[in-house]
Amino acid sequence: MRILYRLILKEFKQIFRNKIMLPVIFIIPFIQTIILVYSATLELKNSDITIIDMDKSMISANLISKFQASPFFKVELMSYNEKEISDALLKDKTKAILIIPKDFEKNLRSGIPVKILLNLNAIDSQSSGLINIYVGQTVLGIFKDFKPFLSKIDLEQQMPKVDIRPSYWYNQNLNFKFFMLPGILTILVSMIGIFLTSFNIVREKEMGTIEQINVTPIEKWQFLTGKLLPFVLIGIFDLTIGLLFGIFMFDLPFEGSVYTMFIFTILFLIAGIGIGLLIADFSNTLQQSMFMLLFFFLIFILMGGTFTAVESMPDWAQAINVVNPMYYYMRVVRSILLKGSGVLDLIKDFWALLVYGITTVFVAVWAYRKTV
């Protein structure tokens, strides 16, 4: 215990003296939170759409004003010109071009099926998909408005037969920030845990001080625990500040209990830091550890459900997530915050993270060599 105390004391002294690391740990995460929560949004707003009205009728004019009034679109009008159309998409002047054909109104009134052409720039497939849906809804809205005039057509056919009224539980307004904020917090906490621990050990290798440690009778588990604990504490600290930030700045709900949050955060940090320790075991330079860490970290983030839905991934990808600590923690954090889940509700994730943490730390201690 005495030895552990000395190790931890030394780590904290070094961290608090490092003029670059200190802000990295205690200030930058919160600047990142603010920037990312405000900017990283998947909501569609003010998308450029170009409308070519070849009909110039009352209904088409109405459709255009509907688009203009929508917060989702920024409308620009254009006359039909094939070259200009392809140019507009090619040069990114617009995201989508909607062409209202001639005789749009006439055909509608006489019950002839009408076709509206929507050209989408699908380089960003996610936003083009959303635009498609929004455009469809806006156009359908027009049919409803003009129902009295369009008595001849069978509206039942044009409109969805089942009127689905979604009720979004746990995030009623689908507030995107409530989705992103826990994600960003998770990333920050794990980055600090995994990266800093790993770099810390590799730095001792580069400086040569590890050799002096290795000639002492210190046990491997003591040395690695001395590296792990300070960063668990820092991770918890960062998460706490981040949550307070979220609650007071973004009205982030905190339905669950603080203690459930801390239990899972400690488990997750141990699991993540275990990976950091393992990587440090196998790298001799910061460069090596940096690349290994980035490799794992990117996979963890992108597959863990921070930004995308895990359920829509192929089965093999979901299988990989079994060894992704972020996958468990991400779900847990959102459930605790938005749903108010307790440890018992999340018991599977609890065991998974516990086993994960014990395994990685155990393997890291086993793989650590006091010989060079």
Add this chain to the structure above:
Amino acid sequence: MTETEENIIEVKNLVKKFGNFTANDNLCFEVKKSEIFGFLGANGAGKTTAIKILSGLLFPTSGKVMVAGYDVYKHRNIIKKNIGYMSQGFSLYEDLTVKENIEFYAGIYGLRSKEIKFRFAELVEKLGIQDMQKEFVKSLPLGWKQKIAFSVAIFHKPKLVFLDEPTSGVDPITRRQFWDLIYEAVENDITVFITTHYLDEAEYCDRISIMVDGRIDALGTPAELKQEFNAKNMDEVFVKLVRNNNLQNE
């Protein structure tokens, strides 16, 4: 057993290979208790490899190696309690003060706070570092860093201390002071195992071995070696040995 009691290090047929390269080729030697044992050799002769094996940082490929009465294959952690080590590189944390470095390493050896405090006060007195103890190691001159690294290496009162080129790059006066510390350690029953490139320092040793190409080509007191090689000083002994070897290689 009597041999073990007299000899703090016993090495028989030590071989260390890195792939095809033989760094230590069948080394055989003993180091007696409380002597200063000089371990000389050209760059790349295999001195550091041997030191690392003796201090438990490297596994030997084969051979028998006993340090402080314990086998390096089996009891490395007991050996580590009984030895001190000062490497070529810097073992001190630059961003910690002198005092913090010593407290840290002493703590790792399991010394109690009271004991650390007491011994540290002694050390401050001895080295006259009252003003320096709260300074960061990075701001100290090289000579002081090395004296303090040495003090760290023997702070837990080991039976044996390994010094790997402890005086490289410092001025003659500091070297002189460093050797005073070494003599003092020997008086306190600490055996000193030292590698050096300064051949005048070799004269201060009780016995010397000279390594050439992974082998020990000469071993004895400075006087014996000078006689054997018909040389005026250790410099000549060294040059003759290394030159002979180079001639053989050609």
